[in-house]
Amino acid sequence: MPSYFVETSACRYPVLVERGGLRNVRQFIPERAGKAFLISTEDVWKLHGAALARAIGDHPHEILFFPGGEPRKRLAEVETLAEQMVARGGDRSSVIVAFGGGILTDVAGFLAAIFMRGIPVIQIPTTLLAQVDAAIGGKTGVNLACGKNLLGSFHQPLAVIIDPGVLDTLPEREYRAGLFEIIKHGVIADADLFWLMSREPQRVMSHAPEVVDRMICDSVRIKAEVVSGDEKEQDRRRILNFGHTFGHALEAETGYSQFLHGEAVAWGMKAATLLGAKERLLSVEDKQEILRCVNSYGPLPPLAGIDPARIAARLKSDKKTVQGKIHFVLPERIGAVKITADVQERFVAAAIEEALTC
Ligand SMILES: NC(=O)c1ccc[n+]([C@@H]2O[C@H](COP(=O)([O-])OP(=O)(O)OC[C@H]3O[C@@H](n4cnc5c(N)ncnc54)[C@H](O)[C@@H]3O)[C@@H](O)[C@H]2O)c1
Missing domain, CATH: 1.20.1090.10 (Dehydroquinate synthase-like - alpha domain)
Known part of the structure; x- marks a missing residue:
């Protein structure tokens, strides 16, 4: 299956499209990275978390959950996740693996953009919409009460891993x-x-x-x-x-x-x-x-x-x-x-x- 590349003035990263491609995640975690924080929603984790956990293997990691839903795509949830990261040993060497739909990839991507002034993120989108759009291109953010995506940042990922097979469970x-x-x-x-x-x-x-x-x-x-x-x-x-x-x-x-x-x-x-x-x-x-x-x-x-x-x-x-x-x-x-x-x-x-x- 092909890889595509996003190339900006500051970085170049692959977008991998492959059935079963989740197994490749480890190769994108930088050698010197500290803890990996796998951020997901509970529904996605129940369906596909085991495959991701297997792929991460013995690299030190923690699993954090975001509640999901457009009304929860708010700064308060980013802060909650950041507090949990610090409590579980997150630091500047940490890396985030964002695993879920477009709301999750936007929220976890934004967290990566601002946690300790920015840490790397690997995007693993699991909805069709996130695979073809939201997870590619580095736009991250959350909503304000008065409007959508009004707080955010451009934060390009290390890689985007797309496994079309996970769509079989999508409503x-x-x-x-x-x-x-x-x-x-x-x-x-x-x-x-x-x-x-x-x-x-x-x-x-x-x-x-x-x-x-x-x-x-x-x-x-x-x-x-x-x-x-x-x-x-x-x-x-x-x-x-x-x-x-x-x-x-x-x-x-x-x-x-x-x-x-x-x-x-x-x-x-x-x-x-x-x-x-x-x-x-x-x-x-x-x-x-x-x-x-x-x-x-x-x-x-x-x-x-x-x-x-x-x-x-x-x-x-x-x-x-x-x-x-x-x-x-x-x-x-x-x-x-x-x-x-x-x-x-x-x-x-x-x-x-x-x-x-x-
Ligand atoms: N950053 C960007 O460039 C960009 C572009 C387009 C859209 N977006 C954002 O994306 C968001 C919408 O994303 P969405 O449509 O993916 O919705 P979503 O993130 O709410 O996901 C839809 C639902 O499907 C569940 N789900 C995810 N993967 C699943 C799977 N494989 N099997 C079963 N259930 C699964 C999710 O937990 C959720 O309940 C919006 O907030 C929008 O603003 C961002």
């Missing part, structure tokens, strides 16, 4: 949530990947290994390439936010409890697609193909009762909104997007309204 709704991020990669950068998702829903939904592995590898390649060119999201990395500007507003409006992150992004991609068509950037045919593909991996939780005007108002407080200017990532065709702040407000409102019903 179907979580699997679908990850599929939406893969559709995103197809729309922004890879028409072939998009058409695979569009034409093969049965094989995708039945976890056909060759399809799952290809979806993951293509996504990892795209994410690694985009992050390598623009680690701090000054330019090209912003294309990865396709669907996220609208999606974050929907998540905030519904109290982070009604939609999984990937589901909110799915809705956001529909809104961005409709906006792209209204701005005449995107053909009617491509608009329909994108909407059809997203809908074919639904259903999304009910959207009735959500006020479009409140979503539109929330767009302005997104952390990517700079000096009141919202930068939208809009599709120009399947496989290419454009970043623009130059859109008509009435089209934004109309796209939100239409996306709530289509």
Whole structure:
């Protein structure tokens, strides 16, 4: 199975995609490292912890649990974990192994970024969404009550180890949530990947290994390439936010409890697609193909009762909104997007309204 590399001005690290790849973790722990802190959630540990513990072998280690869930993705939980690390002998030589979904990899990655001013982290994502997106690229962080991921840091891992086999235990709704991020990669950068998702829903939904592995590898390649060119999201990395500007507003409006992150992004991609068509950037045919593909991996939780005007108002407080200017990532065709702040407000409102019903 292939390895991909993320290469920034400060570091270069591998993203390994391999069934059974957990067994490789030991080779990424630096020779002089002190204790390894394996941070996970109890559900993931019960299912897959034994394999990770076996792979760590006799390297000194401790296992810590984070409770999980978007409402617990908060600074207080980072502090609790840090106190536990110190109590169990954590110091500057320690290394963190983050083992879980995207919430866990964001929280444990952020802990690594700030523990004793920064220690290394190895990311081992266990949801589809974290494997194709969250664990790659070094973005870590936690939520504030007033907004998502508003505290955080760029902290690139030593390595990312992706074992597609662990997805067999993932609940179907979580699997679908990850599929939406893969559709995103197809729309922004890879028409072939998009058409695979569009034409093969049965094989995708039945976890056909060759399809799952290809979806993951293509996504990892795209994410690694985009992050390598623009680690701090000054330019090209912003294309990865396709669907996220609208999606974050929907998540905030519904109290982070009604939609999984990937589901909110799915809705956001529909809104961005409709906006792209209204701005005449995107053909009617491509608009329909994108909407059809997203809908074919639904259903999304009910959207009735959500006020479009409140979503539109929330767009302005997104952390990517700079000096009141919202930068939208809009599709120009399947496989290419454009970043623009130059859109008509009435089209934004109309796209939100239409996306709530289509
Ligand atoms: N840092 C980034 O670049 C980035 C990118 C995208 C998303 N994110 C973040 O990722 C988070 C969403 O992550 P998520 O969708 O993975 O949700 P999640 O972390 O909540 O995981 C979903 C659920 O599945 C469980 N689980 C994980 N692996 C499992 C397995 N193999 N089998 C059975 N159950 C398993 C988890 O414990 C959890 O209950 C959001 O907070 C989002 O902001 C970050």
